[in-house]
Amino acid sequence: MHRRTLAGIVTGLTLATTAGCGGADVGADPGLGKDHGAVEGAREVAEPQLHLTTIDADGAVAQLDLLEESPTEIGTIGAPGAVESDGRYLFATTAEGVEIVDSGMWTWDHGDHFHYYRGEPTLVGTVTGDGDATVATGPLSTAGSTGVFFRDSGEAVLLHNEALADGEVRELFRIDAGSHDGLVAPIGDGALVTVADGGAITVIRYHDADGKAVGEETPCARASGTIATKVGVVVGCADGAVLATETDGRIGYERIPYPSEAPRATRFDGRKNRPTVAALSGKSGIWLLDTRERSWTHLDAGTSLHQVVAVDDEEGHVLALDTTGRVRVFAAEDGKQLAVTEPLGTSESAEIQLDQDRAYLNDPAKGVVHEIAYADEARIARTLETPTVPEFFAETGR
The missing domain is CATH 2.40.128.630 (Lipocalin)
Structure with missing residues (x-):
């Protein structure tokens, strides 16, 4: 059976760059601050702790270590209808709302290098809400935020990622945006939230961490689909995409129109x-x-x-x-x-x-x-x- 080994690929690089960040002894509790992705109780290690975290139709959660092929049972949530992930957490839509599973494994992207961490997997808790949920994640699991939009209740929720990393479900804001197929896309200290007129999305609006609308609305008819990239946050619109970027606390927008009439x-x-x-x-x-x-x-x-x-x-x-x-x-x-x-x-x-x-x-x-x-x-x-x-x-x- 083929077994891939990542140690030879990343160990030298990781050891060198971790030391260059002032750092933690690999294999020990990290002495780095949370600006490097460290969390109390987790260990910084020399290579990515790659796992497959799985949920069955009834909600049983477990994971498989891809290096050792060893299994771990985590617990049980409600029967999932959909699952999203940021590479650490699994956000499962169930009858209760969105239930959050922490795999306990994550990577911190430090720009020119990475830090790798291993903790204990756990069931974190639930974000309550009605109807199908759209979840949008950011680039880092221990900093920034995660957005959840509940279609039926029209509630736009922004979760605090640092609190999630400490095992707590903490809402930065919960806004009544009206029932529609909306989204909450984290960026900077807040998030972009869709605005609908008669159930049809017309614009997106930035809300800060307190939920306050800041700056001008940006046109984005029938917004659908969002993803965080190395450059900024993408939101799909009927005529192309909006690329949102953050500089010194200010959100800027660029429109990237489709070059042809192929389906959006x-x-x-x-x-x-x-x-x-x-x-x-x-x-x-x-x-x-x-x-x-x-x-x-x-x-x-x-x-x-x-x-x-x-x-x-x-x-x-x-x-x-x-x-x-x-x-x-x-x-x-x-x-x-x-x-x-x-x-x-x-x-x-x-x-x-x-x-x-x-x-x-x-x-x-x-x-x-x-x-x-x-x-x-x-x-x-x-x-x-x-x-x-x-x-x-x-x-x-x-």
């Missing part, structure tokens, strides 16, 4: 905290949004797709899950198909998650997650049996 993007996905993200465009199209260049690229996969994800690596890989359960690898430059797997499962909850050298796809029918070496002709590196059926999952520790 409504959900963005990509490797965490990279500048380029991907989105479906109709049945077989792929939009790539480069937030550094403020430009769109449109590709045609030639087959019906379920999900697309931008790797945004040096080779420009784009991964797609098609409706037959195959994972396809495309070149971002020209849309050429580079590799394709055999069918790996067609569950409605099947989803690709990825890091810099592997992708993961859950197959709940078989109770496994496939590990795919996407840069190596989409080779199946491992098929991993998870401790709970992976109806929903996240690769954590990223």
